[in-house]
Amino acid sequence: MNFKQLGLSDDLIKILNKSGIADPTPIQKQSIPQIIDGKDVIAEAATGTGKTLAFLLPLLENINPKSNEIQALILTPTRELAIQITNEANKLKEFNDISILPVYGGKDIASQLKKLNNNIHLIIATPGRLLDHLERKTIDLSKLKTFILDEADQMLLMGFKNEVESIISKMPRKKQILCFSATIDSSVKKLAYRYMKNPIEVFIKQNDIALDAIEQDIVETTDRKKRDALCKVLDEDNPFMAIIFCRTKRRVDELEAVLHTRKYNCEKLHSDIPQNKRERIMKSFRNAEIQYLIATDVAARGLDINGITHIYNYDIPESVESYIHRIGRTGRAGESGYTCMFIDPKNIKDVNEIEDVIGFKIRRRNVEI
Structure with a gap:
């Protein structure tokens, strides 16, 4: 099934072809026709399966550029995701006059207010800054037609449930709701079903993610020797671009300090780093000016960056799903990828589960220190 058969216009298909996107992914095949048709959709798919385009393409198809009302809202948990989705949407809108406004913290609220005086069709926002605008009455969602809750599981994990419900209360009762998430657990379902009307469920199995394109290794070590083991592996591999995952912000800080001292080209990414600095880091990493990005799961959630050749799990992920999401950031678009996880004896049970x-x-990879 091609994009034309899914119901997309020739203009949108031309833009996709220009970007080298010819065939829809499983999540896009299952979601796009339902969304164009105005149905509520609850979809589970990991990062790297094309879920951003699965909701952006039909959304842009349905927006009426001649209307001067806010017709669609995409709510996402982090500023990085809001920026990424905005960039994707801007690439797709060249054929019409759809006006897009990103609304997130760390940006000057006055300039956001100035832009809001213009005709805005689509808002891409994080919960805190959007609520700020709603309370100031500088954003009016009363004519909203479609609401997308992106990375819903992360939204709840980060404690945004009350904010999400408060935002929904400012929308008309009759609207289309789309809920996209890497994992649809009971808390996400509970929130979604409270507001959705007969949603279509779309579930992309983990087996559909091309794990066979990713070479996987484990290094058995101890926490004391882990840094030296990592450095030995980095020296042997010398990857083009890699993400190194740590469990906590503190572990990210500690590892980044050590790698900087040892002269590795690296930067860290977590939620305590100021927004403008995070944007600079992400831009440099996208441009392949940084070789190693050291990050927490939350900071790297949803980031879709081309060219990542290696993923290093310095700390074992909290769940099997998290392992699959982490390593799924390499081995994209037919390219091969490599991932290496560092474990100590207490991690054996988790490894068996994975x-x-x-x-x-x-x-198992042998590393001599």
Whole structure:
């Protein structure tokens, strides 16, 4: 099934082709026709499966540029995601006059207010700054037609449930709701079903993610020797671009300080870093000016960056899903990828669980320190 058969216009398909996108992914095939048709959709798919385009394409298809009302809102948990989705949307709108406004903290609110005096069709926002505008009555959602809750599980994990409900209360009762998430757990379902009307459920199995394109290794070490083991692996691999995942912000800080001292080209990314600095770091990483990005799961959530060749799990992920999401950032678009996880004896049970789900025993890599 191609994009034309899914109901997209020739103009949108031309833009996709220009970007080298010819065939829809499973999430796009299942979601796009339902969204164009005005149905509520609850969709589960990991990062890297094309879910941003799965809601952006039909959204842009349905927006009426001649109307001067806010017709659609995409709510996302982090500023990085809001920026990323805005960039994607701006690439797709060249064929019409759809006006897009990103609304997130760390940006000058006065300039956002000035832009709001113009005709805005689509808002891409984080909860805090959007609520600020709603309370000031500088944003009016009363004519909203479509509401997208992106990375819903992360939104709830970060404690935004009350903010989301408060934002929904400012919308008309009759609207289309789309809920996209890497994992649809009971708390996400509870929130979604409270507001949705007979939603279509779309579930992309983890097996549909091309794990076979990713070479996976484990290094067995101890927490004391982990840094030296990581550095030895980085020196042996010398990857083009890599993300190194740590469990906490503190672990990110500590590892980044060590790698900087040892002269690695690296930067850290977590929620305590000021917004303008995070944007600069992400821009440099996208431009391949930084070799290693050291990050927490929350900071890297949803970031879709081309060219990542290696993923290093310095700390074991909290769940099998998290492992699959992390490593799914490499091995994209037919390219091969490599991932290496550093474990100590207390992690064996978690490793067994990961191996059970992916269906094979991960190769052990010998590192001599």
